[in-house]
Amino acid sequence: FSKLGRFRRERRDITRDPRFRSFLVGLEGRIEDINFGSRHLSNIVHALGVMGARSDAVIRYVEDKAERIAAEGEPQEISNISYAFAKLGEKGATRWFGALERESVVQKLVWERGSTQAMSNTIWARATLGLKGTVLASAIDTKDVAEHLVRQGKPQNISITMWAMATMGAEARNLASTVDSKDFVQKLVQEGKPQHMSNTIWAMATMGAEVRNLASAVDRKDVAQKLVQEGTPQEISNTIWALAAMKVECPGLVNGIEGDAERVMRNGNSQDISNIAYALADLGYFEKRVFDAVVGQAERVAREAKEQELCNILWSLAVAGRMRENERAVEVLWKEV
Secondary structure, three states, X not given: OOOHHHXXXXXXXXXXXXXXXXXXXXXXXXXOOXXXXXXXXXXXXXHHHHHOOOOHHHHHHHHHOHHHHHHHOOHHXXXXXXXXXXXXXXXOOHHHHHHOOOHHHHHHHHHHOOOHHHHHHHHHHHHHOOOOOHHHHHHHOOHHHHHHHHHHOOHHHHHHHHHHHHHOOOOOHHHHHHHOOHHHHHHHHHHOOHHHHHHHHHHHHHHOOOOHHHHHHXXXXXXXXXXXXXXXXXXXXXXXXXXXXXXXXOHXXXXXXXXOHHHHHHHOOHHHHHHHHHHHHHHOOOOHHHHHHHXXXXXXXXXXXXXXXXXXXXXXXXXXXXXXXXXXHHHHHHOOO
16 A cells, blocks of 8 residues: 555556455455554555545544554654545544544654654644644644744645644744744745745734734745746735735735736636735735736636625726726626626
8 A cells, every 4th residue: 555655646547446446345354353553554544545545444443543543653654644534535533633632642743753744744634624623733833842843844844834723723823923033934935835935924814923024025026926937826816815914015026916917817716816806906006917917807707706706806996996997897797796
């Protein structure tokens, strides 16, 4: 299973292969008779998660043995199982995730032997499945752990953790304050991908945290160009939405979006277009080139958008003073409200 899980690109072919199905059925038939250790189970479950191959028997086994596996397992093994359950959408694994809230397991994850990747993947899995994680989230937000995570973690690990904490409704004041430090912000914009920057600033806005250093860095010309040119429309829209939500002016990022507005709007979905238009209007940026690109997607947006997205676009056109010159597009959008 560990070997098979490494063939990510071929996973669909593997899971459809009769030999794999036979292999999985054989495992399911013998699983209660084999004394699996935490490492063995971690390899199996992680591979199934990567391949998208759900097994009720394997999930039941992990649930039945949850306390033992969590107590015996290394942090990486715990995070691998958690990650797989999240990828499989296994919201019913309440016993497993409940076992991870034990103080001894949390300490192992965040401090004693845990890596920043294991920590971030585990909290990400909880958030992805819509589960709360009071003990784990509180431990991550202690000053020492937050500083350790930011100092040792990669931008991906930290952005995942921030996204998870915000999604779970955690305030994470210590973590947010540490993330907005000049040293980490510099590492984030230099080493991180647009997704990492976008997730981090979205999380900060969602948690209501201050982002002085991060906001300033994202608005730098070189960083804004990187975000717009390399990022997806969703990443761009999440970033500008976050800045608007915090009422942070961002002329550098706006200039970057304006310079590539047609491509961004053409490739974005209705939510991306709505978020960008609304955020710009809310911040008082009424660049014609951007709103022309929004209007250019009116017919597609009218077919795809939810009512709130349509209302946001119409509101932004009104605030930007673009209604009269775009009567045809406004009519198309208004018909769907």
